[in-house]
Amino acid sequence: MEKNTFVEISFKGKVKETGNVFDSVDNIIIVAGRKMVLPALDDIILTMNVGEKRNVEIQPSEAFGIRDDKLIKLIPVSEFKRHNMTPYPGMYVNIDNNMTGRVLTINSGRATVDFNHPLAGKVVEYEVEVKRKVDAMDEKIRALLEFYSRTKLGNLKTNAAGDVIEIQVPPTINPLVKKHVADEVHSILGFKEVRYVEVFNYKGEETKGENA
Structure with a gap:
């Protein structure tokens, strides 16, 4: 898989010694090679194909560090x-x-x-599946915004024309997040201009007149 490919994955991480599950994520979109998951797991994903499943073991030095x-x-x-x-x-x-x-x-x-990481010194195992390649621009941009804002955004609209992309976002997105995502959109997708349009959504609210 090429670096900067957008893919939807599912994975489960557990401690080898005990079998305790410490992380489980279904159907998340990441950019392969951008360290949006544990770096060692990201490196493994880069060697996988769409539709492939793997069980992998990661040593402490490549996982959450050696206990100090x-x-x-x-x-x-x-x-x-x-x-x-x-x-x-x-x-x-x-x-x-x-x-x-x-x-x-x-x-x-x-x-x-x-102050060691709770999983420092532990050998961990991951079950990981690369479910599909993501091609839709709306999905790609939403994945970046959700990752950096740590917020679920639902449907999101974009409009790309040449090297310019316009992204509709809710007004709650932090300006620093928008700047970071714009940098990523430029670096990964090659757009030279990123425009944000803030959308205030009043759908579903009752409209009241002046004398209500």
Whole structure:
């Protein structure tokens, strides 16, 4: 499969040791080679054909990393209180450094927090299927907008003419997301001008007169 091909896939990820499923996604559209899924899984998808299914095993170094004891930190409980938090074992926290960790224990006024990824050190297995190649421009643009906005958008209309594309979007889409998607549309699809048209949809609402 060529890089930058839009495809619809389904996949399920589980921990090899326990069989516990940690991720399951059906019928999502991605751009192969753009790291819209786990990079190692993305590399595997690039070697697949439409209609193909595979069961693959990914080692920790290529999955969620090797466990690092240096990422287990002792943090004073007073630091949590400074952020209006009361720590407890099992709590997930993010303090200042933008790393998410899990509180392991609390003892003598200090909390032991593990900042390793929860799946660090685990061999993982994926069942992945490439269901179809996506050709419709509306689907391609919607997939990019949904991925970067983390929002389901439903139907979306585009109008492409030459190297210009016009995209209808709801007004709730973040401007930074629109800029990122425009960059991707240019890089992947080759358009030199991306225009957004904000659509305010009042369908289904009752129309009221001035004297209502």
